[in-house]
Amino acid sequence: MTKGASFEDNMKELADIVKQLENKDNTLDDSLYYFEKGVTLTKKCQTILDRAEQKVNVLLDDGNGGKKEEPFTAEEE
Amino acid sequence: MMEDKVYMATVTQVNQYIKQVMDKNVVLSNIWIKGELSNCKRHYSGHIYLTLKDDGGVLKAVMFRNSAANLVFEPQDGMRVMARGRISVYEKGGAYQLYIEEMQPDGVGALHVAFEQMKERLEKEGLFDSEYKKPIPTYPQTIGVITASTGAAVRDIIHVLGRRAPYVKVLLYPCLVQGEGAARNICEAISYFNREKCCDVIIAGRGGGSIEDLWAFNEEEVARAIFISDIPIISAVGHETDFTIADFVADMRAPTPSAAAEIAAADASDILRQLSAGRDRMKSGMMYLIKSHRTSIARFRLRNPKDRIDNLRVYLDGLQREIVHAWRVKNREDRNKVALLNSKLHTLNPSNVLARGYCMATDQKGTVVRSAGSLSTGDEVKLMFSDGKKDCEVK
Numbered sequence: 001m002t003k004g005a006s007f008e009d010n011m012k013e014l015a016d017i018v019k020q021l022e023n024k025d026n027t028l029d030d031s032l033y034y035f036e037k038g039v040t041l042t043k044k045c046q047t048i049l050d051r052a053e054q055k056v057n058v059l060l061d062d063g064n065g066g067k068k069e070e071p072f073t074a075e076e077e
Numbered sequence: 078m079m080e081d082k083v084y085m086a087t088v089t090q091v092n093q094y095i096k097q098v099m100d101k102n103v104v105l106s107n108i109w110i111k112g113e114l115s116n117c118k119r120h121y122s123g124h125i126y127l128t129l130k131d132d133g134g135v136l137k138a139v140m141f142r143n144s145a146a147n148l149v150f151e152p153q154d155g156m157r158v159m160a161r162g163r164i165s166v167y168e169k170g171g172a173y174q175l176y177i178e179e180m181q182p183d184g185v186g187a188l189h190v191a192f193e194q195m196k197e198r199l200e201k202e203g204l205f206d207s208e209y210k211k212p213i214p215t216y217p218q219t220i221g222v223i224t225a226s227t228g229a230a231v232r233d234i235i236h237v238l239g240r241r242a243p244y245v246k247v248l249l250y251p252c253l254v255q256g257e258g259a260a261r262n263i264c265e266a267i268s269y270f271n272r273e274k275c276c277d278v279i280i281a282g283r284g285g286g287s288i289e290d291l292w293a294f295n296e297e298e299v300a301r302a303i304f305i306s307d308i309p310i311i312s313a314v315g316h317e318t319d320f321t322i323a324d325f326v327a328d329m330r331a332p333t334p335s336a337a338a339e340i341a342a343a344d345a346s347d348i349l350r351q352l353s354a355g356r357d358r359m360k361s362g363m364m365y366l367i368k369s370h371r372t373s374i375a376r377f378r379l380r381n382p383k384d385r386i387d388n389l390r391v392y393l394d395g396l397q398r399e400i401v402h403a404w405r406v407k408n409r410e411d412r413n414k415v416a417l418l419n420s421k422l423h424t425l426n427p428s429n430v431l432a433r434g435y436c437m438a439t440d441q442k443g444t445v446v447r448s449a450g451s452l453s454t455g456d457e458v459k460l461m462f463s464d465g466k467k468d469c470e471v472k
Contacts, residue, residue, distance in 0.1 A: 031366050048244055
């Protein structure tokens with residue numbers, strides 16, 4: 001799995017940020033910080049989705065009792 | 078010469094007679110019959126009409142609603158079955174048929190019994206309890222797929238995920254899904270994913286097939302491997318009507334492999350819609366905040382220092398006026414008091430009395446004489462007038 005925040009983490013954080021920005025008790029500074037972060041995260045998630053190309057790997061025996069990942073193409077019938 | 082007796086009867090009578098003859102026959106009153114199903118039709122009343130056949134012929138049959146309700150499988154054409162019931166005559170149709178009371182797939186009857194027994198045992202043990210079901214993540218990064226590397230199941234899963242959720246990586250663990258060693262292989266795959274922690278959710282399944290084909294997913298070791306998995310597992314075995322033990326233990330059952338792929342990851346276009354809705358909400362939250370800050374800045378301007386100083390000045394003037402007024406009031410009161418005391422003093426001054434024509438007598442000691450009786454003849458007294466004193470003698 002990739003290191004850093006996962007897509008799920010990003011989506012969760014975004015939901016929190018939206019809530020924070022709808023909370024009218026926050027200071028302007030805090031809100032500006034959240035807003036900037038939210039916009040960046042939104043763009044990041046959109047980019048991930050827009051650029052996503054499906055990746056399918058298959059686990060094969062590596063000959064040493066372990067497994068290795070190889071790209072997989074399903075055979076057409 | 079013998080003469081054969083010939084009977085004469087109506088159709089109804091002869092059908093009734095045949096029915097009576099058949100119903101008396103012990104063999105036909107309760108019999109197991111093997112055959113292949115054809116022309117299966119489930120009537121809306123719940124009765125099932127079907128034909129049992131083999132190479133030599135066909136036998137019409139009906140299974141009434143009450144008996145059909147006990148079926149654990151859906152009878153389908155081509156299925157080999159064993160059916161138990163009685164053979165009797167349907168007089169109106171002039172045909173004999175089998176009235177089925179119970180039916181089971183031929184050859185897998187034992188499997189069915191085993192299935193039911195295991196299901197009951199594992200359910201009692203709590204393996205199916207909803208409290209152990211793990212939530213399926215909404216946005217998995219990697220989906221582990223346990224199925225055969227050929228066949229419809231893997232193709233369907235990859236196709237659905239490619240269309241709806243291309244942001245998800247698919248990791249296939251090729252696996253035997255039927256026959257000898259399949260159950261063991263499925264368990265290995267589940268424990269591999271858990272050991273390597275290389276996926277967020279697992280789809281385990283296969284395409285449709287006979288109960289024997291799906292049997293690996295009814296094995297106890299597979300049930301236990303699914304139960305102890307830390308990674309949530311979606312089962313996707315066979316068609317919508319197929320139920321396996323794996324389906325009951327899994328965190329979620331999908332009716333088909335395609336459906337499993339739809340459950341396993343959120344649709345990218347839904348997420349994009351959600352993202353733009355989120356952006357709109359952030360914007361309007363921010364707009365509101367800016368607007369409310371503008372308003373408070375405007376309110377702050379009203380209270381600038383000049384206004385404050387002017388206000389204080391007015392306040393100070395007021396105070397000053399109050400002090401002066403209070404002092405004046407106090408002063409007047411004091412003066413009145415002094416005048417009053419003064420007039421009282423004036424009234425009490427004895428010389429004022431003397432001025433009105435009175436005089437005051439004192440004896441030789443200087444004491445004021447208050448009664449005539451206190452004086453004797455010859456006593457000397459002093460008379461005091463307003464303008465002076467005179468010595469006098471009492472006669």
